[in-house]
Amino acid sequence: MVHTLERLAAHLAALSPEEHGFVHVDLDRRPTGAGRLDGWVIPAKDLYDVAGMPTTFGSVRRIRPAEYTEPFLARLEAQGAVIPGKSAVPELGLTIHTEPVGLPAPDNPLYPGRTPGGSSGGAAVMVARGLVRAAHASDGGGSIRVPAAATGLVGFMPAHEGLSAQGFLTRSVADSAFLHGLVPRRRHVRVGVLFEPLFAPVEVDEDWLRSAEQAAERLADAGHTVRRVRPWEYAAETFEAFTDLFTAKLAPLPEAEGLAAWLRWRGREVTGARLAAARTHAAALPRALHESWDVDVLLTPTLAADPPPIGHFARQAPEDNFRAQTQWSPWASLFNVAGTAAISVPWPRAGRPPTAVQLGSVTVDGATLLGLAQELTDDR
Structure with missing residues (x-):
């Protein structure tokens, strides 16, 4: 399947935000360089800044314009990838379901009316519908793997320091390996x-x-x-360590309601x-x-x-x-x-x-x- 901006535009015109998973679209954006990702169309997860696009952080109350592009995403553009917009996320990426505050909640293409998982839920929807070949994602507690599992995709979280890693949602292991610059190795384990x-x-x-x-x-x-x-x-000790590491980062959060407020209190x-x-x-x-x-x-x-x-x-x-x-x-x-x-x-x-x-x-x-x-x- 060939994925182009023209094909994406045609699909977006026929779909609702709940169906396509985008919270912002910019089909005029072009790469900053050329290279191994020429021809790839890779939407960005809306927890991360892309210069010239708004970042919602999963809430209408947190929207801000971005003045620079986050380094992981900047490297994609420098290698030829097109970032045509931003994918829906839950508020601050805190949940493994995707229901942004005051914004459309993406719908699962495999299970209409059900969650596509999160926090990379919008990314999962657009790949599962075939709108793009891959979408940017991140994982701080399952946020790549859970939406992949919920929508029939491949979700690879690379090794990392701290709790979180950035990566992609794809339809094949080969695409995940290519995007991470890895060659799958087969040996007895x-x-x-x-x-x-x-x-x-x-x-x-x-x-x-x-x-x-x-x-x-x-x-x-x-x-x-x-x-x-x-x-x-x-x-039990490992999950306590996870919860402490996860919530401690939210302790300085100045504004929070609902689950975010409870997690901030816990932190x-x-x-x-x-x-x-x-x-x-x-x-x-x-x-x-x-x-x-x-x-x-x-x-x-x-x-x-x-x-x-x-x-x-x-x-x-x-x-x-x-x-x-x-x-x-x-x-x-x-x-x-x-x-x-x-x-x-x-x-x-x-x-x-x-x-x-x-x-x-x-x-x-x-x-x-x-x-x-x-x-x-x-x-x-």
Whole structure:
């Protein structure tokens, strides 16, 4: 499928904001350079500045004009990519659903009326509808992998420092690898399979469990060492570290309501000693996981169930909302804390939209993880 600005313009004219996922469109914008991304049309996630475009941060109350382009995005333009606009996000990117304050909430193309996930929800919608080949995204607790899983896409989070990494939503592992400048590497790895939720008690839907079982069987048939592992025994401490690291950044937030206000309050409860302990826990986590599981990669379902209706999370009290999001995605934030690469790939299910499985690195690099993901998506 050829993706051009002319084709995008024709589609946008026939779709509502809920259907296309854009909050701002600028089809006259051109790259600042040329190179390996010539011909790529890659919308920017609306948590990040693009000079000359407004940044909404997911709320009509937070809109500001951007005077410069964020460095990750500037590099894309310098390599020839066109940034034709901004994709919808939840307020400050704080949730794994996408319902911006005072702005249209994008609708899931696979499940009309349901969330496409978040926080890169608008990006997922435009790629899932075929409007663009790839869209810019970021992941601070599942925000690339969750919308990928909810809309049948590939979502790769590279290794990173801190909780968050920038990346892309794509339709193929090959496109994700190319955009990150990586060549998938195939070699034998030891895969731990975990079906039990890590960070919240929840009954995992049978379709999502069976998909992970089938993915494990495929990897075993391909010659990898595959075995079940028990849940991480210090999962409660890891999730506490994640919550402290995630919310501490919101403590200085001057204006907040609803969930943002609750997360800010939670962040202001984090003392200097607790923050230091959370960072120490995060730094030690990859080695601790390796010593506990003795595997190179962890395989799980990406989500515990199909996407819920739009409004499902937002109508709950803030603390209940946060808990419910964790129940929907009870594995993703492990790899944000560890700083290791992780990827969600779609898994076909007869008679219904695809589910998804997650591969998270314990010891391997991003190229090896992408190679393993390709083994799961080849010959579909």
